[in-house]
Amino acid sequence: MSNRESYPPAYRCVFNDGDSPATAEAEPVLIQDKDIDIPVIDLERLDKKILREVCMEWGIFRLENHGVPLALTSQVQEISKSLLNLPYENKRKLFDAVNSQITYFYGTPALNQSGDALPTRAANVNVVEGFYVPISSLSKLPASSTSDDDAQQSKLSSFRVLMEEYGRHAARIAKSLFEAIAQTLNLELSDDIRSAYLSESTGLLRVYRYPRISREAAGEALGMEAHRDSSVISILKEDESGGLEIMKGEEWFGIKPVANTFIVNLGDIMQAISDDEYISVKHRVKTKMNMTTERHSMGYFVLPERDFVIKSSKYKPFTYAEFEAQVKADIQSVGSKIGLPRFNPNSPLFL
Template identity: 30%
Template structure:
């Protein structure tokens, strides 16, 4: 039977044997957080946004603002995406990742977006034990992207549309909390730059200290994560790594770098990571709300902490830093 897993062990072993001149990404020890207590992320009921009681709607908006400022993460329930749709999407996702590795790398599935590990890794600390399809929304309707996976196309289109609607709702609330018009995201965020990422974290036989996804912040406005119940997501809170307890009824939302800059550091784009699991594989789907590449990102209040920059400029700087240093620098590059 053909192997569906990428050659993680070979790549990881090569990094152990051949250190390079690039600096390693420094991480806190112990990396895996063994014995780490799981925390419940702030939980927000989005039904309150449609409540006739104005006081309850205001309270919900304030809860989103507070969680975005204090945690950079929160969970939402009654988010409008049905459990049935999530289950259908998960079934198709599992089927897709069970494809033999050679097929995933050569057949051009989903706009040839398949990725595994960390191609830029120069040390084990920079290596991610995971694989993913990184799909631009502009390509989701293209039938040629799906090959023989016809059933994947329809559910992906439906799921992406639902996540996009939810992302714009939340972005609108966050913008209103800053005194901005919520319609601004309709003008600058479109399918050309927003994307869906299907993730799989295979079991890792080496050690529970291996990263499924290395510590990072997201280079977008906000991310919505639909995950299974395996766990492994951790975030930085009060200078300590904490494990986020999965909630089967909730989606996880986190603030990205662009909202931190836009809000002049009121909202926090928090470093987070995923730890590998020795016995159980993990699946998740992330939706990333991004602006067009020529959109100008500017702080909503003065004095501004960051200089103005376009999303395209930001992406280019991140890619250059990863290429030359092995890790993302991010917003500190744009401080005034």
């Protein structure tokens, strides 16, 4: 099977799998992006003074000594690639059969609570596909089968087991970082409030795949459009392909991958909690025609309980459910997320 067949039909006109003689003979146009070194935080030797400075000035950092076994991340990446490489129709049928506990999506990172793509008026093309994995639902997937006819279901069951283990590690990291960040803000949180911000029932994993782009499509399509996460904290594991960019000042900068590290960024909810002391960083994934491989990544998103009221001196009180509903409404009406300005009484975008 050509790798092209594993992608949705809408992507096959921009996809470059190296089969075209013209593509093979042409010299690639190298895109010289500006790269930037983001700060590094050592989870084993967490310096809260440095952490505070990073959260204020950057809103993003590289995490090392995180304690996640390299063998586990390798296995997760391998099985994720294997599932994403299934023919497009097979993927659709396989994940429909899971009763939407895990869903397959493509074309947009804007998903509803069930993991389905939101209708949008956006003109930007997002050349991305992946799996939406609500952690609390993983145990409900079917058990592994030993039948050769059920090889895909067996692979899906193995995927569940690995993702559950990975999710436990990601939740551990998120808890350690959140507690440290709360201390840098001098927040005194009860156990109930801490749990509400780090709800295991709303924790999400997303697995992403981005194709290599043909010469004709280069410059026209983004892997993922510019946005700020709606999370408390986001934890990203990426492969060696690159493509992640952040906005620093008024410029875009690329972040080079570093083996066995994670990228951690603060989301809108953390910015609200901090009364705007800390930054929800704007970022995107840029597709490049000179990429030699597909880009694969996996994000763990820490979300608060849906009915928990988030209070801030900069914003009117809101629940995460209200925030999510407003994001959905804006994407459907204007084509993009607006986010926190909708809840800021001093913003012209306040509702």
